[in-house]
Amino acid sequence: MTFDEWLRVDRLPHIYCAGCGNGTVINCTLSAVDQMGWKKEEIVFVSGIGCSSRAPGYIVTDSLHTTHGRAIAFATGIKMANPDLKVVVFTGDGDLAAIGGNHFIHGCRRNIDLTVICMNNMIYGMTGGQGSPTTPRGALSTTTPYGSSEAAFDLCGLAAAAGANYVARYTSYHVKELTLAIRTGLGNPGFSFIEALVQCPTNYGRRNKLRQVSDQIEYFKSHAILAQKAERMREEGKKIPDDMIIIGELARRNRPALGVRK
Amino acid sequence: MRLVIDESRCKGCNLCTLVCPYRIFRPGTKANPRGVIVPELDRPERCANCRLQRLYGRTICGMCQMICPDQAISWEEEGPCEPMKVAIEY
Amino acid sequence: MSRIDFMQGNTACAEGALAAGCRFFGGYPITPSTEIAEHMAAKLPKVGGVFIQMEDEIAGIASVIGASWTGARAMTATSGPGFSLMMENIGFAVMTETPCVVVNIQRGGPSTGQPTMAAQGDMLQCRFGSHGDYSIIALSPASVQEMYDLTAEAFNLADRFRIPVFVMADEIIGHMRERLMIPDSVHRGERKLLGKGNLPYQADDDLVPGFPVFGKGYGVHVTGLTHDERGYPCATSPSVHECLVKRLVDKVESARDSIASCDIVNPDARVVFISYGAPSRAVEQVLHDIHNDNVGHLRLKLVWPFAESLLSRFSNAETFIVPELNMGQMAREIKRHTNRRVIPVPKLGGALHDPFDLAALVEELL
Numbered sequence: 001m002t003f004d005e006w007l008r009v010d011r012l013p014h015i016y017c018a019g020c021g022n023g024t025v026i027n028c029t030l031s032a033v034d035q036m037g038w039k040k041e042e043i044v045f046v047s048g049i050g051c052s053s054r055a056p057g058y059i060v061t062d063s064l065h066t067t068h069g070r071a072i073a074f075a076t077g078i079k080m081a082n083p084d085l086k087v088v089v090f091t092g093d094g095d096l097a098a099i100g101g102n103h104f105i106h107g108c109r110r111n112i113d114l115t116v117i118c119m120n121n122m123i124y125g126m127t128g129g130q131g132s133p134t135t136p137r138g139a140l141s142t143t144t145p146y147g148s149s150e151a152a153f154d155l156c157g158l159a160a161a162a163g164a165n166y167v168a169r170y171t172s173y174h175v176k177e178l179t180l181a182i183r184t185g186l187g188n189p190g191f192s193f194i195e196a197l198v199q200c201p202t203n204y205g206r207r208n209k210l211r212q213v214s215d216q217i218e219y220f221k222s223h224a225i226l227a228q229k230a231e232r233m234r235e236e237g238k239k240i241p242d243d244m245i246i247i248g249e250l251a252r253r254n255r256p257a258l259g260v261r262k
Numbered sequence: 263m264r265l266v267i268d269e270s271r272c273k274g275c276n277l278c279t280l281v282c283p284y285r286i287f288r289p290g291t292k293a294n295p296r297g298v299i300v301p302e303l304d305r306p307e308r309c310a311n312c313r314l315q316r317l318y319g320r321t322i323c324g325m326c327q328m329i330c331p332d333q334a335i336s337w338e339e340e341g342p343c344e345p346m347k348v349a350i351e352y
Numbered sequence: 353m354s355r356i357d358f359m360q361g362n363t364a365c366a367e368g369a370l371a372a373g374c375r376f377f378g379g380y381p382i383t384p385s386t387e388i389a390e391h392m393a394a395k396l397p398k399v400g401g402v403f404i405q406m407e408d409e410i411a412g413i414a415s416v417i418g419a420s421w422t423g424a425r426a427m428t429a430t431s432g433p434g435f436s437l438m439m440e441n442i443g444f445a446v447m448t449e450t451p452c453v454v455v456n457i458q459r460g461g462p463s464t465g466q467p468t469m470a471a472q473g474d475m476l477q478c479r480f481g482s483h484g485d486y487s488i489i490a491l492s493p494a495s496v497q498e499m500y501d502l503t504a505e506a507f508n509l510a511d512r513f514r515i516p517v518f519v520m521a522d523e524i525i526g527h528m529r530e531r532l533m534i535p536d537s538v539h540r541g542e543r544k545l546l547g548k549g550n551l552p553y554q555a556d557d558d559l560v561p562g563f564p565v566f567g568k569g570y571g572v573h574v575t576g577l578t579h580d581e582r583g584y585p586c587a588t589s590p591s592v593h594e595c596l597v598k599r600l601v602d603k604v605e606s607a608r609d610s611i612a613s614c615d616i617v618n619p620d621a622r623v624v625f626i627s628y629g630a631p632s633r634a635v636e637q638v639l640h641d642i643h644n645d646n647v648g649h650l651r652l653k654l655v656w657p658f659a660e661s662l663l664s665r666f667s668n669a670e671t672f673i674v675p676e677l678n679m680g681q682m683a684r685e686i687k688r689h690t691n692r693r694v695i696p697v698p699k700l701g702g703a704l705h706d707p708f709d710l711a712a713l714v715e716e717l718l
Binding site: 002003004007012013014016017018019020021022023024026027028031172173175176179201213214217 | 270271273274275276277280298325327328329330331332333334336
């Protein structure tokens, strides 16, 4: 495949800043969708508001760019009304966890057959770098100028607890693994949630001593720890440092799914 | 196949320079007309995908293309080799 | 053969929707509209439709818009507080030109107000509630029969103009039980599909672009951002935005005389009642009681867009009396369009106007 056959090439280059990880997640998603062998007319990409949510506008399939936080609710309507469509939701951390938190947990609870890909850059990028529900404690942003005093949301833990069938987390550095995870999510009936941590050099890295694009990628590389290894360390009684990012497949089960043609 | 960077899309983030196992991509030095410093290719014919993609029928490695946030890296077909007259000096 | 039934307004609304081919309902329970959701939950699965109870009204209207893009006729029903929550996505439906039907069984407000009492306090909210300039269509049934008929018609209007259409009923009409004639079939307009070779937001002569159904290979990008004819975001061009918003308004406003729907009694009258929804029933009683050719009645079935040409049909009118279950929301609109005297008769609290009071007012004026 070439990415160009999936992209609205007349709209490129896209609006993302230089080094933004969202573009990488688009690559991984398109690659996974292509591996599934799906036709372009049977896929709908849905998104809310934010940097992440501009992604469907660059993909040639039918795409719906909706209101802030409501992407999963719109996608639910599409999937329920026509279960033959494959519905993929692009969302961001603010879109999904803050304003859209309720739709997110209810999507997981219903276990509706969607694949939700969250590009988590730990900041509100499009509005200029305000703190989001996933901004780590102590991180600087324009609305947390003295360091965030709130705990960050564990989105994967939330999805798993709320009942999603498939939950995985990777970063924009782990492109092959992320592609595989998205592919697994696409093939899995029920709610599949894939969290992709992405770098935001413009609004997150710049304020948090990760000024270069490569700094944040190196951070992901050195701070990622596979779920199985973390589990082993826990069993051995070793402490996992707080700033480690647990990646890998975090839940996979077979609860009855909604929106699947019987 | 030939490895190419689409200068109209590249934003010069240099992520490709981090991931290439052959270190084919090097940070560029000169800004192009759009003001972007596009990475330079150091002997791109070393790229495994250039040589082996046709043979294996799939993308080999392809890390640079996957991580490129701007969809600027691709492999393009090369025309058939044209016979060239080479003057050999003894 | 049509059949006669006896049912509640809300049930008639749901039946009308089903007859019109509604196959998706996404909503959230709220008094006094819940019976519509309950009836749809029972009936939709039997006709191959989908009922889904969402987590809130925001998600309810969102799912309806999503379903509409798959080509289905879709609706939701709510009341005041839920209607307020829906406002942002109603604006989205206007901007993306998504046909959908929103039933609002109005109750007393503001806020939680009077959940079980009637009001017409959302008449301006349905017209102006979302941000930005736009235009919509709102119908107002005054009987159980009209709950059926107008809900069915709402789907045709929504598909024709590609806008959200509101059925602005009230608690009295929603919960009233009345005789109802159910026809064998209702008129069903078709949603105009996007023509081959046309851009997704390229409007035809009627200012409405053809509809590109998801999943049919149109590959359309639908966005709430200001977009050009290709559907691509173009949010910083003043001319694109102006063109788009003017077209969104004009496609409805330019048709306001042709879609106007009303009942007119005694067009030569000197004193004319203008009403819509439940207060119409009090007015009908007044006309029945006083039997005077100098008292007329304009009953609006289609409230928005307000067709001011209807006022000129009453050439001898000296006074318009506008009884409403609010503090004069439509009276304000009527005043804007006439130099004759307009007397609003506001009524708050949930009780209907007393026909004796209205009759006394008429006696005074004649």
